[in-house]
Amino acid sequence: MNRLYHVPLSPFCRKVRLTLAEKRIEAELVEERYWEQSPDFLRRNPAGKVPVLRIEGRLLSESQAICEFLEEIAPNPPLMPRDVDGRYEVRRLCAWFDDKFHHEVTSKLLYERVNKKVTKSGYPDSKNVKSGAQRIKFHLDYLAWLLDQRRWLAGNEMSLADFTAAAHLSSLDYISDVDWNRHAVVKDWYAKIKSRPSFRSLLADQVPGFPPPAHYADLDF
Template sequence: MNRLYHYPLSPFSRKVRLSLAEKRIEVELVEERYWEQDADFLRRNPAGKVPILKMGNRTMADSTAICEYLEETHPTPPLLPQGADSRYEVRRLVAWFDDKFNDEVTTKLMGERVFRKVMGTGYPDSANVKAGSKAVKYHLDYMHWLLDQRRWLAGNEMSLADFAAAAHLSCLDYVSDVDWNRSAIVKDWYAKIKSRPAFRSILADQISGFPQPAHYNDLDF
């Protein structure tokens, strides 16, 4: 049985979960409190991060390398389009969310409001929370601008770029940090993603100490 070591509110884990589910690759989920870095976990991944995917006798780390691997070994349905130009645009946007959005928004909001409590590293830094709340607006506006020209974020087909974005936004949405009224276009896009079968397991996530808000798994949010 394939196994994914993950943390429910890790956007990198969620991106891989969405890819696996979309490609109908069955996997057993194992929650990993990766910051506690026990010896067994570090043996599986010396980088000390989630997700880690165990498939057959391979143990794989790094969400982007894993998604490229899944695309090469399970090409249907495709999450990267045909053509170098279109593939570039997907990869650029995956990096946009996993690097820039993560630095400017996810670590500032989730990092301060959730992970500090879960990991026991003190009180939220309000300057970070404020910076994250400001930055998320700019990113939603950028998504609005993209989606105003295209059906999906990187083009007219759904791709890994949509999953990367939805992975971050769904984590923030779990703690009610997304103002869906800012853009009807972005809200429609999220409603489309949210109603996919691949999203079900993510909508069922429960994090102890953080009850799921009512709108989180509501398809008519």
């Protein structure tokens, strides 16, 4: 049985969960208290990070590498374009969200509001929260700019770029930190992603002490 060691609200874990579901690859979900750095977990990934995927006798880490591995072993439905320019654009946008967006927004909002409490590592830093709330506006504007020119984020076909962005935004939506009224085109794009069968397990997530808002699992939000 394949097994994914994950944290429910981690956008990196959600990215892998979405890819697995799209590829119809079953995997048991095992919540990992990665911050405790247990010897068993460090043997699975010495970097001490989630996600970690056990599949076909392999232990895989790093979300982008995992997703591209899954694309190689299960090419249908495709989440990477066939042309070199298209693959570049998908990878560029995946890096944008996993690096820039994560640093400027996810780590400032989700990590401050939720992770610190869960890991008992302190209280939210109001300056970080304020910064994240400000910076997400820029990123939502960038999403709108992309979607004004394309059907999906990286082009005319849905790709890993869309799932990477949706993984971050869904984590933030769980704590009501996304203004879906800022751009209708962004809300419509997210509604299409959110309505996919692969999204169902994400919408069923529950984090003790942090109930999701009513709109979180609503497909007509």
